[in-house]
Amino acid sequence: MKFLLALLTVSSVAAFTPAAIKPVAKSIQLYGEYGASSTSFYTNVEKQDSYASLDDVLSVKCKDEKVRLVIKDMLDACADITEALRTALVTVEGSANTFGDAQLSVDVIADNLMWEACKNSPVIREGASEEDPEVRDTDEQGDGEYTVCWDPLDGSSIVDNNWAVGTMIGIWPKSTGLIGATGRDQVTSLVAIYGPRTTVLVALDDGTYEFSYGCTPEGCQLPDGTWEPWICSRSDIKINPDCKIFSPANLRAAQDVPGYKKLIDHYMADRYTLRYSGGLVPDVYQQFTKNQGIFSNPTSPSSPAKLRLAFEAAPFALLVEKAGGKSSDGITGGSILDVQINAVDQRTPLCIGSANEVDRFNDWVIGSEE
Missing domain, CATH: 3.40.190.80 (D-Maltodextrin-Binding Protein; domain 2)
Structure with a gap:
């Protein structure tokens, strides 16, 4: 199944050229066309012939190997949440979180997937969920590096309308933990949005990058016939100082x-x-x-x-x-x-x-x- 660019807002990935990545990154072909309207603030970026894979980008833009691992673990969790949202009904679970908000079944599913990802990760030592805001040990081996905090499914009030919702993730190092730290101490953060497609913003060494999840559960097919679940759809994104x-x-x-x-x-x-x-x-x-x-x-x-x-x-x-x-x-x-x-x-x-x-x-x- 082709990944329709009509649904994908992408920016130039000129940074991932042979001059920047050696050897040349494997590229993923995307197909389709889309329109733009300046009066509606639609995207004005143009289709690229190929896009760098997640591993290609992280190898250049994230120097810390353990940070690369935790990013990939969190992206895997976002992929699992994507698949769950496609099949889960939005119903009241019958319980309430600490803040008195009624939990929906999709909230519970997303939260469970995040906890599972943290427990299975070799680099995560602690986790904390907005649904149950207490820092809990997830590291059975005792050699984890990061404290991960997340809102598993932000948008409980709009998810029943089938509007876009998302996952927010902050990651702090062992040296600071969470309590007493600041947001500036984060080694990275990720925000996933689940709409017609799943895209995730990731903070890398030199800026903010967007990765798009594959068009099928197996991923997107590379020219060599292999499959890649994530591709870099926007690189080093910039927010203008003025806006309308x-x-x-x-x-x-x-x-x-x-x-x-x-x-x-x-x-x-x-x-x-x-x-x-x-x-x-x-x-x-x-x-x-x-x-x-x-x-x-x-x-x-x-x-x-x-x-x-x-x-x-x-x-x-x-x-x-x-x-x-x-x-x-x-x-x-x-x-x-x-x-x-x-x-x-x-x-x-x-x-x-x-x-x-x-x-x-x-x-x-x-x-x-x-």
């Missing part, structure tokens, strides 16, 4: 924070495009495909913070900042990556995306509260 796309979360706070109301009015008056689903993964992920955007989630006394620092904000912030964007902790205006993690389920405000728009948020929203 906004995703305004926690609009209730605009009733309490004058600066947030002013900011929303500015977006509307200057005819920004609203792109908001209510799922953190699709609402921030679009910044990497459109190369622009701003997601804002301030808080107020009557609308407190809901986003989790370790499971959601820190993993996304690492990816955004490696792509040239900025993040704000919504309190001091500093990077969310510099906020110390003092509790597994720690909550935080968040603004993230195009740098100049994050600066505007800091000036108007945080400044209005001072």
